[in-house]
Amino acid sequence: MSLIVQKFGGTSVADAEKIRAAARRALRAQQQGAQVVMVVSAMGKQTDVLVDLAGQVCDDPPAREMDMLLSTGEQVSVALMAMAIHDLGGKAVSLTGAQMEIRTDSAHGKARIHSIGADRIRAHLDAGRIVIAAGFQGIDVDLNITTLGRGGSDTTAVALAAVLGAEACEIYTDVDGVFTTDPRIEPAARKMDCVSHDEMLELASLGAGVMHSRSIEFGKKFNVPIHVRNSGVFTDVPGTIIGPLSESADRAVSGAALTKNEAQLTVAGVPDKPGVSLALLESLAAANISVDMIVQNRGADSLADISFTVLDTDLPAARAATKKAAEMIGAREVRQGDPVSKVSVVGLGMASQPGVARRMFRALASAGINIHAITTSEIKVSCLVAREQGQEALRVVHREFELHIPPATVATIADSLAAAKEAKVADADAVIARLQGMEELRIDGCDLDTTQALLTLRNVPDKPGIAAEIFEAIAHRGVLVDLIVQSIGQDGLTTVGLTVPQNDIAESQKLVAEIAARFGGEVTAEPNVAILSVTGVGVRSHTGVGTRIFRALSGAGINVELIGTSEVKVSVVIAGEHAAKALTATEEAFADVIG
Structure with missing residues (x-):
């Protein structure tokens, strides 16, 4: 039965x-x-x-x-x-x-x-x-x-x-199901028949109000298809299945979301050496505060800035914890930025279809919306914008990726349920064992990419269109950008860090330097870096994940040059010469929760 x-x-x-x-x-x-x-x-x-x-x-x-x-x-x-x-x-x-x-x-x-x-x-x-x-x-x-x-x-x-x-x-x-975005903000939002657990994890964490991310974590971990339906007496809308399948494999972007009430804090003048990120994250984790976006760009003059966002409701506790950590590490100051919102696009297709970030940046720039900070992952691009521009930013990106138009090929509710049923043929004993620690942290693994180089652009004007211009120039030459991090600006200037394949570093540096020169900015390149990533469901909602990573790296004497986060991954850029040592240290730190 x-x-x-x-x-x-x-x-x-x-x-x-x-x-x-x-x-x-x-x-x-x-x-x-x-x-x-x-x-x-x-x-x-x-x-x-x-x-x-x-x-x-x-x-x-x-x-x-x-x-x-x-x-x-x-x-x-x-x-x-x-x-x-x-x-x-x-x-x-x-x-x-x-x-x-x-x-x-x-x-x-x-x-x-x-x-x-x-x-x-x-x-x-x-x-x-x-x-x-x-x-x-x-x-x-x-x-x-x-x-x-x-x-x-x-x-x-x-x-x-x-x-x-x-x-x-x-x-x-x-509501009738999961929409491509919030229909209260964008009337053209379209109900989807299917959305993958991975996509919904990102959308839920970004403020899509239908489901909370913790419930999606369970669905992902234990392969539970979640059927969102309208409870109205006179409606028989089939709803949306959150399961193993995305709505369409043909599209790079499946949905867009807005987190309206974000607060931003920047720890400025941080000594650019091992252990400083650890001290900050330990202080926040001790206060049981989940950090949303966290960005650290490579330091200048042996100093770096670390910026992060939390929900408005967590701001007082986060500010107190941050000031305590700043004193410990000898940072110059803690700054609270203007109120912001986070607009994001999500889609499994991003991993195989480049150009999403470039299109998003250009669409926002054309609408006169400035980007305050950027983080990316394989299936998400997120930008901080001024809070008063948040809703317009969401409408802009929804239109840019034509999410109101149904894709040519669509997975059905029946397809997703069938795929979930097939995937459930698993080792029953293993499932039971995992259920004993249902919300305990589980890590899929630690990954290392040693093919990357790092470009850092400093003193870039913090105004609309700069990010779009940079990435359009690079994309025009067919260069694939992996990690993108833009720090929260100060005094009208910002810093942008991006990783590109090592074989493309010379051409990419030349292109970016030409753009930076027009604005009085400067570009530095490190031709040999590695991206170390820890992947798993709930890595952001478990406040101790970042602490483990940075404790492992600090203990190995390894400095972090760039940080990027998503709901399912924390990535750090380190010097290529330390790659093997960093991977070993991180795997040892997560040995009890890998699998």
């Missing part, structure tokens, strides 16, 4: 009528022959109401007691849902996180799942009951109630689907 997990968010259970509608959906699935687990969020704005009540009682509520309070919202929902199913003639049982043995760490407010006990759930399913599971919550080793933070119910649902071996995890929400 097949098993499905259905998750209903707060807007889908906001009142009695919607609860009964969700109950009918679950009963219909059971009547069609499936065992059903429902994961339910708190009703409507109930969580906000509870947070407000806590604020009225106490200025600074203890984190443990906030978890105790907030978990009650889901308990109300699951009990009401079970009552509705009973009233409609079905059999159901409601279970809290503790009753499902969802074991987490003790990070109140953003706990991570360690394991889930499936025996009780399976017993109820085998008895013909629909299991109504409280989302968003678990218990730690001391039996304290914990909550999973943003997107916690999505995380609960996909985690249960992984543990139970579900055919799919259906996420019912108030």
Whole structure:
């Protein structure tokens, strides 16, 4: 008998009528022959109401007691849902996180799942009951109630689907599926039938509001197809499958996203030597702060700048942690930049179709939008822009890549479900072993590219069109740029670092120098560098990944010249002569989590 997990968010259970509608959906699935687990969020704005009540009682509520309070919202929902199913003639049982043995760490407010006990759930399913599971919550080793933070119910649902071996995890929400971008900002946004786990991981981390990145991490790790559907009573839109397949292999870009509320910090005048990045990241990790974009360009006069972004909500804690680290490493100052937004394009096709960054930079420049910082990966290009230009920047790149037009060849929902089912033929013992540490860090591997050279452009005017001009000139000569990092500007100037194949360094340096000369900039080249990358699901959301990398390199006496990050990869540029030693040190640092 097949098993499905259905998750209903707060807007889908906001009142009695919607609860009964969700109950009918679950009963219909059971009547069609499936065992059903429902994961339910708190009703409507109930969580906000509870947070407000806590604020009225106490200025600074203890984190443990906030978890105790907030978990009650889901308990109300699951009990009401079970009552509705009973009233409609079905059999159901409601279970809290503790009753499902969802074991987490003790990070109140953003706990991570360690394991889930499936025996009780399976017993109820085998008895013909629909299991109504409280989302968003678990218990730690001391039996304290914990909550999973943003997107916690999505995380609960996909985690249960992984543990139970579900055919799919259906996420019912108030939208029709996953769109090429936010339709509230760009009316021409188009619903996709399929999007890959890898693409959705990047899109979710970039602010696409349909799913939280942690739930996509589970889907990727355990090959769970996630079916996003509209919970409306009168809609039968097929939705979108987040699974192994991209919508189309023919397109370089599948979607665009905007993270509206980013704050930027720069540690200026950092000694350009081993260990300084480590001190900064250790301080941020100790404060449990996830860094979003982090860029470090090669230093001048033995000094470098390290810039990074965090969400606005994390800014006060991040600023305090950064100032502490800056004092330790002897940095000149810590600067807080103007409010920014991050616009990004994502697509599996970028790995085989060059020119995406160049097109994006030119489109933004033509719209008069200045780029404050750049990071890239194989399937993503991200640019920081002024916050007031963020929404226009998203519309510009969506139009540039014609995402409103369906691709010529499209993978269907059935194709993605079939591919996921085929991929599930795996070693059952290995899957069970991995489930014991569900949200623990797992690294796919450490990779080394020793074919690269590094160009650094300093004192480049921080204005629209500069990045586009640089990369158009290089692309015109057929040179493939791998890593691109543009630092956050200061005093109207910025620094751009890029890696190109070693065989192309002489021609690339000449081209870039001609451009830089027109603006009074300067270019330096290092013909032999290596790009060291650590790849794995959740490397950005696990705050200790960067710390491990930089501790390993610092211990080996290796300096970092350039940093680039994405949701699934952290890359650093180092001197080519240290490549083998750096790889060995990094593999040893991650030996316990590789595989």
